[in-house]
Amino acid sequence: MTAIRVLIVDDQRLVRAGLRMLCESTPDLDVVGEAADGEQAVKSALELVPDVILMDLRMPGLDGIEATRLVMSARPESKVLALTTFDDDAHLYPALAAGAAGFLVKDTSPAELLDAIRRTARGDYSLSPHLLRRLVARATDAQAATPAGPPADPLTARELDVLPLVVEGLSNQEIADRLHLGVTTVKTHVANLMEKTGSANRVQLAVHGYQRMA
Numbered sequence: 664m665t666a667i668r669v670l671i672v673d674d675q676r677l678v679r680a681g682l683r684m685l686c687e688s689t690p691d692l693d694v695v696g697e698a699a700d701g702e703q704a705v706k707s708a709l710e711l712v713p714d715v716i717l718m719d720l721r722m723p724g725l726d727g728i729e730a731t732r733l734v735m736s737a738r739p740e741s742k743v744l745a746l747t748t749f750d751d752d753a754h755l756y757p758a759l760a761a762g763a764a765g766f767l768v769k770d771t772s773p774a775e776l777l778d779a780i781r782r783t784a785r786g787d788y789s790l791s792p793h794l795l796r797r798l799v800a801r802a803t804d805a806q807a808a809t810p811a812g813p814p815a816d817p818l819t820a821r822e823l824d825v826l827p828l829v830v831e832g833l834s835n836q837e838i839a840d841r842l843h844l845g846v847t848t849v850k851t852h853v854a855n856l857m858e859k860t861g862s863a864n865r866v867q868l869a870v871h872g873y874q875r876m877a
Contacts, residue, residue: 666693667784670713672704672730673697673746674722678769682717682746685773692780701725701733708734713741714784718763720747720754728757735762742783746776755794759866765789787834788865798870818859825852829865830872 669692671682679697686692695711698704702725708716716734720727731743745758745766758766764783767776779789790798818826821842828838835849842849853868862868 664691666691667715667780668693668695668711668713669780670695670704670707670711670716670741671697672699672701672707672716672722672727673719674699675719678719685776686780689777692777701727701730704730705733705737708738708741712738715780716741716743717746717780718743720745720758721749728754728761731758731763732761742786744779744783744789746771752797755797759798759864762864764864764866766794782832782834785834785836786865788832788869790832790866790869798866818856822852822856822859825849826856826868826872826875829853829856830869832869 669686671679671686671694673679673682676699679699683694683697686694695713696707698707700722704716704718704727705725707713716731718727718731722730725733727745727747731745734741734743739762742764743762745754745763746769747754747758747766748769755766764786765779765788767779767789771779782789824842825838828841833841835846835853838844838853839846839849853865856862857865857868860868860871862871
């Protein structure tokens with residue numbers, strides 16, 4: 664099995680060292696580099712081609728949100744997992760809008776962080792339930808304030824089976840196992856769901872699904 668290539672971005676040397684030790688404690692993660700600011704993060708992402716970037720958001724100079732936006736523009740194959748001390752709206756929404764695939768606070772347990780890195784590498788989202796509820800509340804408020812547009816394409820019966828499992832945070836493999844489908848089939852359903860709902864990433868699709876089920 665190929666190890667997940669991880670780039671660690673944080674302006675605090677001690678934090679980077681701790682994250683490196685944690686990631687290197689398991690054989691399926693390979694720390695390919697570190698960056699101390701946003702500019703270095705963008706450069707390292709292009710040079711080191713990581714699978715997952717652990718991105719601090721508050722850094723001097725180019726911050727993690729703008730660095731995420733630049734990385735996603737230049738190398739969308741990499742997944743950004745925002746890791747910050749703050750889970751307030753001023754950090755959560757801009758990070759996800761910039762293209763982050765997940766958002767964790769730094770008091771997350773080591774086991775949860777390692778699991779989040781693996782999930783992010785697989786293309787799943789990593790977001791705690793209370794943050795998902797906040798996203799749903801904001802999206803619902805925005806939807807109520809916006810005139811309704813033309814109806815979206817209707818979802819198929821199988822897509823309606825898949826969507827709640829995306830909301831649960833299940834991976835494509837887990838959804839495939841639950842529904843007795845092939846992983847490729849699940850990927851196709853998820854891609855169709857994202858297109859039909861206008862979701863730019865899996866987090867937005869989960870928010871849509873949560874609203875639909877409410």
